[in-house]
Amino acid sequence: MNDNILQISNPVLSIIGLSISYGEDKYAVNDVSADVKRNAITAIMGPSGCGKSTLLRAINRMHELYPNIHTKGEIKLNGDSIYDMSTTKLRRKIGMVFQRPNPFPTMSIYENVIAGYDLNGSKLKKSEKDEIVESSLTDVGLLDEVKDSLNKKGNFLSGGQQQRLCIARTLAFKPDVILMDEPTSALDPLSTAKIEDLLVELKAHYSIILVTHNMSQAARISDNAMFMYLGELVEYDKTKKMFTNPKDSRTEGYLTGKFG
Amino acid sequence: METKVLIDEKDNSNWRELKNKLFFGTVVVLATLTISPILLIVYELLVKGLKQINFDFFLKVAPDTFQAMTAVRNGEIIPGGIANGITGTLLMVVVASLIAIPISLLIGIFLYENQGKKYANLIRSLTDILQGVPSVVLGLIAYIWIVQGVTKGFSALAGSVALAIMMLPLIIRSTEETMKMIPISIKEAGAALGVPYHKIILKVMIPSGFSGLMTGILLSISRVLGETAPLMLTTLGSTTVNFNITKPTSAVPLQIWEFYNNPNMIDLVWSSSLFLMAFVLTLNIIAKRISMRFS
Ligand SMILES: Nc1ncnc2c1ncn2[C@@H]1O[C@H](COP(=O)(O)OP(=O)(O)O)[C@@H](O)[C@H]1O
Ligand SMILES: [Mg+2]
Secondary structure: OOOOEOOOOOOOEEEEEEEEEOOOOOOOEEEEEEEEOOOOEEEEEOOOOOOHHHHHHHHOOHHHHOOOOEEEEEEEEOOEEHHHOOHHHHHHHEEEEOOOOOOOOOOEHHHHHHHHHHHOOOOOOHHHHHHHHHHHHHHOOOHHHHOOOOOOEHHHOOHHHHHHHHHHHHHOOOOOEEEEEOOOOOOOHHHHHHHHHHHHHHOOOOEEEEEOOOHHHHHHHOOEEEEEEOOEEEEEEEHHHHHHOOOOHHHHHHHOOOOO | OHHHHHHHHHHHHHHHHHHHHHHHHHHHHHHHHHHHHHHHHHHHHHHHHHHHOOHHHHHOOOOOHHHHHHHHHHOOOOOOOOHHHHHHHHHHHHHHHHHHHHHHHHHHHHHHHOOOOHHHHHHHHHHHHHHHOOHHHHHHHHHHHHHHOOOOOOOHHHHHHHHHHHHHHHHHHHHHHHHHHOOHHHHHHHHHOOOOHHHHHHHHHHHHOHHHHHHHHHHHHHHHHOOOHHHHOOOOOOOOOOOOOOOOOOOHHHHHHHHHOOHHHHHHHHHHHHHHHHHHHHHHHHHHHHHHHHO
16 A cells, blocks of 8 residues: 555545556556545645646546547445446436536536436426525625626626536536636636635535645645545655655655646 | 930830720720619619519519400409418428528538548538539439339429538538638637537537528529529429428419419519519528628
8 A cells, every 4th residue: 555645434426446548558647546535625736737627537537538538447436336327327326527627518507506417318397496596606605796687698707606506517516526627727816715715615515626736725724635646646645744744755756846 | 316215105105004994994885784684674674573562572473364365455464472482482491491401400510520531521522513403304303202102292392402412502501611611710719618519519609600501501402592493393283382391382483484474474484583683682691791701
């Protein structure tokens, strides 16, 4: 067992010996094993191209959208293999928020929040939908800002508001895990601060995995942090510990700004 | 020294001004040359065609030779209209669209989804080749396939198939281009919500690209509206209004050709052409409007 990898009891996710390649011999993710803590924010850090997004996308099997991808290893959600469930079911339990806000341009704010149900053909009563939309928008702190324009398209919203709308769309499923790939990198500092506050609130009910190449963001809001380098998980520890006392020289080099 | 420099600059600016004027003049001349045919056509059509345009023109079928001759001899406007042609054109455009739109959307989306793949490139090249096939050849094909093979006689269906084949490459191309313009992040948003692939296409991609798709469809329709040669070989024409797709049917361009061949009906050539041109122009303008709202 690798000393540099944090041990977690009753993890929400277990990644076991995961390797992913995009067709060539080179591995974008190389034999990564890690457990993810429940109701916490886990940051994935590392220089550009080190495999953060690939690892994140493997967790809800979004990486399968790429042709010629090869995946080895296992991921378990609450003890069950993610390969034993349909992607539809898996992605209800593991939501995803992207780098750029991507609300559906043809849909109203209301329709965007409920899109996960509507697009999958769920038959919900209007009252049930209303409830889901209201609670999701409340949870992301957007309800007051948009409650008079629920039936308008979301394109007049600011980038930060759109990103919160996308988070609300994910929350509508009440997922176990939310995957976020640099969710604030396209936003201004004020919107970024709002989203960071939101994530800290959300971890009471959700387990969040946050890819970021903003070290100070990881330091501010994450509980645990992974450091990846060239596809490998170099170090995984409590965030405070990693930032004050990194075990691997590569982690130290990255955190002190020597590369990345 | 200083005076010399000044003079030099002056010469220079004169030359520059002259160049500007020359350039501007050339642009004006070329623009006028480009626009004059269209202006002349519109002028000609209005002067010669407008007097025939009335309610009867849209509601009645074409007159027979005797009626037309009598009117011409009495110096009256020619009675009757092109109702058989208008209904025939609409019928065939609708049937052609019903055939061409689903097939083209499928192929266009397939091409978009398989960028860079060999078989996709092959299909794309074949599509380009199809676009280059003369319409009269497509008429011949439809004649063999449908007139001889299916309806055992000239029919609106055969005409529709010929027009549909002409529409295919246009809609396929515009579908692929439209899909490419939709940010991939929208597709990912659907996938991340666990939406199955076919529903992402139907409920996310097609609505997002709706205006672009619509523009392509309208332009392809306006492109085939005036086709004459393939219809001569397939639907032949009809003196009555017909909605039976297995029977010979008239169409506006066919009627223009028939009127042209009848010395008594020359005036109807102009009014029918005016109508056809206005129809095509309207479709084009609508298509432009829609695509402007898209961007
Ligand atoms: N779609 C793809 N096709 C081929 N290679 C890819 C693709 N996406 C990423 N890669 C490669 O995989 C490696 C990891 O990429 P990624 O997971 O996006 O890194 P990060 O998110 O840390 O910047 C990089 O070397 C990158 O070039
Ligand atoms: Mg990335």
